[in-house]
Amino acid sequence: MSTSNVRILVVDDEPAIRKLLRVGLGSQGYAISEAPSARFAQEAMAQESPDLILLDLGLPGMSGHDLLRQWRTDGLTMPVIVISSRTDEAGIVGALELGADDYVTKPFGMNELVARIRVALRHRFQQQGEKPVFHSGDLSVDLVKRIVKVEGKEVKLSPKEYDILRILVQHAGKVLTHHFLLKQVWNDTTDVQYLRVYVRQLRQKIEKTPDQPRYITTETGVGYRLREGE
Numbered sequence: 001m002s003t004s005n006v007r008i009l010v011v012d013d014e015p016a017i018r019k020l021l022r023v024g025l026g027s028q029g030y031a032i033s034e035a036p037s038a039r040f041a042q043e044a045m046a047q048e049s050p051d052l053i054l055l056d057l058g059l060p061g062m063s064g065h066d067l068l069r070q071w072r073t074d075g076l077t078m079p080v081i082v083i084s085s086r087t088d089e090a091g092i093v094g095a096l097e098l099g100a101d102d103y104v105t106k107p108f109g110m111n112e113l114v115a116r117i118r119v120a121l122r123h124r125f126q127q128q129g130e131k132p133v134f135h136s137g138d139l140s141v142d143l144v145k146r147i148v149k150v151e152g153k154e155v156k157l158s159p160k161e162y163d164i165l166r167i168l169v170q171h172a173g174k175v176l177t178h179h180f181l182l183k184q185v186w187n188d189t190t191d192v193q194y195l196r197v198y199v200r201q202l203r204q205k206i207e208k209t210p211d212q213p214r215y216i217t218t219e220t221g222v223g224y225r226l227r228e229g230e
Contacts, residue, residue: 006121007031009050011041011067012083013060017106021054024110025117038062045071050078052120054113055100057084057091065094072099079120083108089221096177096222103175119173119228134169136229139206139215141169150206160185161202164195165226168216173228175219199224 006029010021013036022032033050035041038059044050057064068080082095082103092103101120104113134141138151146162148155157165163185168176182189203210215227 005031006051007033007048008117009033009035009041009044009048009053011035011038011053011059011064012056013037013058014056017056017083020110025114028114030117038064038067041067045076052078052117053080054083055080055095057082057095065091065098068095068098068100079123081113081116081120083113093177093179093222096175097179101174123171123174134172134229136172136215136227141165143169148206155205157202157205160198161205164198164202165206168224168226169229172226175223175225177223179223181223 008021008025008030010018010032012018012021012034015036018034018036022034026032033044033048035044038061041053041055041059055064055068059067064082064084068082071080079101080099082092082100083106084091084095084103085106087105092105095103101123102116104116132142132144134143140149142148143166148157148162148165164181167181167184178192178195179189182192182195186194199216200210203213203216206215207213217225217227219225
């Protein structure tokens with residue numbers, strides 16, 4: 001889908017931010033609609049079907065969290081990227097747990113935002129399901145044969161290490177919260193340190209420089225993100 005066919009709804013109460021996004025994303029070919037509050041956002045949603053939403057958390061009246069919760073409860077599945085001046089990790093994690101696909105914090109770079117939008121839209125429009133073999137740089141993961149290779153050499157992972165990598169591969173390019181990963185791998189959400197230990201071990205096996213990871217990056221206080229596939 002070309003960007004000219006992609007409609008983005010910007011929900012933010014700051015006129016300067018809306019103008020920045022209207023001009024910046026408009027120059028990339030996206031069609032932009034705007035809403036300064038939750039009420040106007042709900043009206044916009046009733047009149048059109050945006051392909052993606054950029055949502056500020058600090059809205060007047062109804063908060064961005066409550067608006068997002070309502071959309072997901074109503075079964076709306078379009079990608080939502082949170083844009084917020086909030087620096088508190090709890091607010092970001094809360095939005096991701098409610099169903100946001102990603103986040104950027106103000107002030108943000110337009111190139112960074114466009115990259116996040118492309119990842120979110122790619123996940124939205126790819127209907128063919130998982131590719132059996134994931135490639136990113138020198139890393140390859142065969143999801144059918146459960147074979148992981150780095151620079152063409154097979155890497156032996158423990159079952160838990162593989163499970164973590166598999167889930168990251170299935171959501172490559174997107175940030176996954178600690179809570180989500182713990183729930184998926186251990187069906188428990190209590191011990192983040194346990195997850196950190198396994199991610200550290202995984203990096204030792206697949207990263208050339210584990211302390212400066214190329215593939216599995218840390219979203220501080222939030223979770224982890226796997227570099228997008230090729």
